[in-house]
Amino acid sequence: MAYASLLSLNQTLDQIPHPDDQTEQQHIIMRSLHEKVSFLLSFLDVSSPQNSDKLRGLEGRIRDAAYEAEDIIESHISNQIFSELDQKFESLQKIILVLNSISDEVVKMRERNEIEVLLPRNSLPAASSKSRSTNNSVVMGDDFMKFWKLLTNPYSKLTVVSIVGMGGIGKTTLAKKYYDEFTAHCFDVRAWVTVSQEYREQEVLKELLNSIRGLNYESREESTEKLAENVSKRLKDKRFFIVMDDVWKIKTWNKVKNLFPDSNNGSRIILTTREPRVARHASRDFHCYHMRSLSVEESWKLLQRMVFGEKECPPQLVNIGRAISGKCKGLPLVLVLIGGLLYKAKRKLDYWKYVARNLRSSRNTDYNILDFIVFIYNQLPHHLRACFLYMGVLPEDYEIRRSKLTKLWVANRFIKPDRSKSLEEVAEEYLKDLVDRNLIVVGQWSYSGEIKTCSIHDSVRYFCLMKSKEEKFNSDVDYLPGVHDNLRQVSILTDLKNQIPKFALGNNRDLRVRSVTFFFRNSPNDIHFITNFWLLRVLDALTIRFEEFPVEIVELVTLRYIALTYWMKHRFPASIAKLCNLETLIVNPGKFRSIFNTSFLPPEIWKMARLRHLLFMRSYLPHPTDALMGRNIVPLENLQTLGNVINFRWTKEVLDMMPNLKKLVISFEHDGQTKWSSYCFDNFVYLLQLEILKCFFFAKSYLKYQDPLPVKFAFPQKLKRLTLSGCRISWKNMTVVGSLSNLEVLKLKFHAFEGPVWETNDGEFRRLKLLLIHMTDLEHWKVDETHLPSLKHLSLRYCYNLVEIPSQIGKIPTLKEIELCECSTSLVTSANVIREEHRKLGNFEFQKEADYPPAEQRPKARRSSKVVCKIDVKSDADRPAAPSPPKENGYLLEMDHDLAIASKQNFQGDYKFVICGMLLIE
Template identity: 80%
Template sequence: MAYASLLSLNQTLDQILHPHDQTEQPQIIRSLHEQVSFLLSFLDVSSPQNSDKLIGLEERIRDAAYEAEDIIDSSMSNQIVSESGSHEYRTESHISNQIVLEWDQKFEYLQKIIQELNSISDEVVKMRERNEIQVLLPSNSLPAASSKSRSTNKSATVGLARDLLEIKKLLTNSHSELEVVSIVGMGGIGKTTLAKLTYNDSLIANHFDVRAWVVVSREYREQEVLKGLLNSLRGLNHESGEESIEKLAENVSKFLKDKRYLIVIDDVWGMKQLNRVKSLFPDNNNGSRIILTTRISQVANRASLLCPPYHMSFRDEIESWSLLHEKMFGEERCPPELEEIGKMILMECRGLPLLLVLIGGLLYKSERTVYYWHYVLSNIRSKITDRDYRIRDSISFIYSQLPHHLRACFLYMGVLPEDYEIRKSKLTKLWVANRFIKPDRSKSLEEVAEEYLKDLVDRNLILVREWCYSGEIKTCSIHDILWDFCLMKSKEEKFNSDVEYLPRVHDNLRQVSIHTDLKNQIPRFALGNNRDLLVRSVTFFFRNSPNDVCFITNFRLLRVLDALTISFEEFPVEIVELVTLRCIALTYWMKHRFPASIAKLCNLETLIINPGKFRSIFNTSFLPLEIWKMSRLRHLLFVRSYLPYPTDALIGGTFVPLENLQTLSNVINFRWTKEILKMMPNLKKLVISFEHDGRTEWSSYCFDNFVHLHQLEVLKCFFFAKCYMKYQDPLSVSFAFPQKLKRLTLSGCRISWKNMSVVGSLSNLEVLKLKFHAFEGPVWELNDGEFRRLKLLLIHMTDLEHWKVNETHLPTLQRLSLRYCYKLVEIPSGIGKIPTLEEIELCECSTSLVTSAEFIQKEQESLGNKEFQVVLKSKDTDISS
């Protein structure tokens, strides 16, 4: 964690030494900044092959950087608190004198830290002079952002074709009884991969009425498993609040009644888990099936009396080389000089897919030289025959070969619970808030974070669980064997700990992740009294009570508070004293009014508010006027929020442009005047709602000004009528959009299809979702030259009857989704001739529309496109954008 600690300290020093800050800073701060910058530059270009020589130095760098940052952050925090008037009982002069005295006392400590960093720098220079340290040459490695366009399906199926065929036979046989098909094998052998291939197979998808996927894992939490099942079955983010286990189980049973279903239960570890999970599913005597994956033979043997376990085998040499080659070179050929050493590396992987994939990812991103490949071979060779130890040793070596800037991001995956699926957008925000991302003047921190993520995906260290149809990552996770490593390594580095381990890792602990109920933990470990813990991040993954989190206020240097699993009834006002906070994620059940004192959080960058159980008007957020004083804000995310217009702030002279604001979601009935546009010049994502009262003119909301949001890439606009009105008035056609827009969602606009050109002319548009009569009229005829980059088109609830399209329109369309289009007669045959088309999805549409889709499918099959599919759904689901 040497690099991450230096990077965080460097950003703190940059903030102090900001060119716009007119305050004269002490020379010791500038000296510290110089030392930190030197060591950062050194680690940036240091070859991974130096890892053994640098272990001792990196530990010294980490500890020194942590200590320096603790001193500086503490002093800055005290200064901010005093300036905000938190200690009104003390005189101003007394506070000022105390701060100066505090700095004077701490200069001595900082001086010792600088001497330590000087000593390390001198040692680095001497090692370079003795040629003991190699420098990484950019030309010898692929750049960090050189992400493969997308994980290919080819690599996933290597060596699994026979297994896939056998599992499909077991799922589609003529037996009417409910059967459990167990897939058993050691960790990393490909059980989940095989289950996913089966689950997503078009034959299987059409054979079953409904499908669902749920992960159990070692730490079985029945309530979470049931909620996951309901989410998967309904295809929605189901908020079930504090419903009992019995009620959730009843809901699962009711949903599955009389349906032929397929349920995948991934990663089962014990008989108790198996018996309880099996009891949830009714036997409808219609050929329903359960796929179960497990490492435990006893669990697999007892899963079913009717169907024996399916044992996964290791890849043979041909299959292994095919998988390793694909991960190293993709469609390229292996250079002849590397083939022999490549086959030797292959033999050390012993046919285990996970090891083949990880070594392939390492070699893909590394030097393609015989020397380096021999270096890899020598480090993964082992006299130990135990495969588990071999895997651990290999993962440790692969981690040592990671560029320094990726290590903290990778280890952060150990903060998450096992098998946890996290959205890319949230993960990158957390990386930024924790200061793992090195600033780049040409890009935003979030863009750099996405590059880091793509690099880790290229290396097969992070798995993509779901892709957006724009080709971007939507959600990701980590293999449980890699998660074990991250957990072990992060504790070793004093980087992360669960509550259970806090007493053993007090010094320099940066992250606390809470995976359990704190009711029994707090008294045992007296967590609230651990004032010496200079924790920077606390993340809850268990549904604790708000009363169980009072200890948070002891972490006075906290940067990240992620408490989405805890339901608060009002804003926990105590946290406004934690002035170093950069990211807050909270859940409210009812009251949603923010105190004006939130402006004390002058470092806040991300604020996420989840409504919890009740997604209604009762979960509306009312933001204070003081929000316009918080210049560091980057992301504001709500389900419903009223944002005050900043007139009073302007009059009072307290207006601060929110130049860093990139995300604003979701504000209600807000006017987009020119003054507002000047305040948010870098907005990239905007989600807005308008509730029509029958009196207000649409023009008063200034929709035509959206065209001046020049950085906007994602826009979602929802228009609702009041409950006493069936429809609101149609929107004015003066609606205008910026040209950078990539994703657009419109709902309830009631614009005529004749005015679609305002959308079709957007040259970068990739995703278009038209919901609830966004456009109206019986006919839509596309014009030439429109929608040149569109990949996904969704039309949800419309009175459209005839749609005129030919094969020259929508040239890049991949997915078409039509829902509740009762009047639409047919899908134009021209749609079936689009060469990029992969899927047509229909939900609650006319019989003639289904017939035309099936005709297109036959036409595609005759053209040799076996990947194309028509999906018929009986329920509404969300589509990734």
């Protein structure tokens, strides 16, 4: 944490004002401190990770000195009590002496060639993170076949199949492989729930309900008993497939097993566990599969794939590469992590020998995985270490959204400023680097290929927790009283009701806590201790439901990130402007996502110059009128994200105050009297940095507006993602959108455009990857295959009048998916025609083998595309019986509870399709 502590201190020093009452001596001390911090930062920036052992002692001294200096400076300057700094300057001088001593040692180590300098950083140009991450799992062919036979046995009674093995051996990967690819449509209900070591019954039940189709949002607020009742009710008489991942205790299984009714219809449960006793207890019919370690050859093949992808390993690295893979003892997780290390490092024989020499041999114990992770962490560049360790703040198996994670990294000052990029852009680069190293796992990808959610393996998380405590960086509330008061991050994973006396630690205002994150639904009355943390930067309290703004936190002027949840309409106090360092303000709507969750922002919001992200479900933003101009209103030059703002007038003067806005979500709720033009939304062209725009229009009558919208839209050319809803503009005016040269995602909802005919033109939509049309009166779509040359995904929903999908759409070479929902029969027919055309091109061949072949034995299709046609079934009675497991002359028949017809499924590598009810061409 030496680098992170220096980086944070450096940013604090950069933001120090220079009051006239400071003496020349004080200026000299502050300048000297800044110079020492900059020197050590530069040194760590170019220091090779191979220096870790030699620098470990120095890093601890650097961290403690930097923490102490920042605490002294920030605690006083944040309150603008500069006169009191006099009594602290002696302490700062001592810290400077410590940093001087460390700097001298660094210089001497360099002179003795004990320190290897790395220029540039040890990072190679990499393939996209997505392409690599999709290959990070391994499922051996014979493993899959054994598991397949256990799971698809002919028994009609409910069967529990247990996968047992040590951590990191691939249990979850095997379960996920089957869950994702081979059961999507052969069961009425599917659900995946991660149980984890600390079993929380209510959270598990909610996750089950969230995973089961048809969950309404209000179910999340119910009691444990009601949640359990709802789970059983939704599974009754259904053929279900449930994965219970990471079950640790027999009593945990005993608590949940009664939720799953046995309707004698072939339902299946997969249970993954490290404990053989749990597996034997849950699978009494001995349906247990014991994961084995990879063979020597399998290990080497996996390591090669992690490092080189489809390319061959250079001959000079083969022998040492085999030695490295052999030391991993067949553990897939270790091979994946070591593969990520080698992928990003120098591909030279000397470095590979260094890795082989320093890897410890495994004793095939769970805890020994930590030995490998320790080595990998020590090879991590200094600028990535704090971001990586921060993942330990998250609960086990928790998936966090990319956008939230990067905001938290920025607020905690883990990101080094780059004049050519925003802090968020640099944070994105850090995240992709950690993904490429396989230290962070991507959960979901967006259509445009961006990371949506991510997490870490529980073994990696365990290391992060241990290392964080060693570095005085992070702790759960249970460990807080026993750790050093330099602790920076606190995550609260439990109910504080009975722990407040222990946690509050009296009125100790000397605690150095910078970040508090709640993951448990505590009461608003249980967080008053927050005001003890004078230097707090991050307050993430989304799990706590407030009825009004906790006004006491406005005294914590160092706050940079606030995330809260409200139950009802609420007004922010004018005193929020005291939070002069606030960068991110997020308000979650809680249970009711409606007009009851409306935020009313005060005029003082225009004084908060450091704001970067304002996110609400619905918010009223006061217009900076002439009457307000005398209240120290400043341009919000740092503002990047704003949403959702209602009925705001986007005048040129206002837009000039937000010159760097990148994402904007707005709504216009028409009252029947105000003219649409008065909102000035045709001024968006002046937002030169805007990349994402979501614009929703509503009126008293949702069938017909009283005032037509202006047809002269004007959008900035940087726009990449555009969502329009309720505009009712003629398709003839689509050229304004089609001419956007950087547009990648276009979503048209609720009659965004109207008219019977849409005809695209040459040169339009050159980069468009995703097109969604939701609810329209469109009848005929005229398009040439050259008009949308980059289209990958087409989604048509509730397009009742559209006659067909133009055949030219099927000829677009980049096309991967067409999704139809609630559309005309003729539209489905045209999708079938496209599917047949793909077959004629030789994209699909039915397999004849009786069993699912290993991946390396499957023939590859020439082109990848996917068509999904969904046809709703009105009642359960219309649904055919569930299909049987694979038989000798065919493959698994797919059936979704929303589909009317099922047919054969064809497997070809990663490609599959199903005829009729659901068409899948991948």
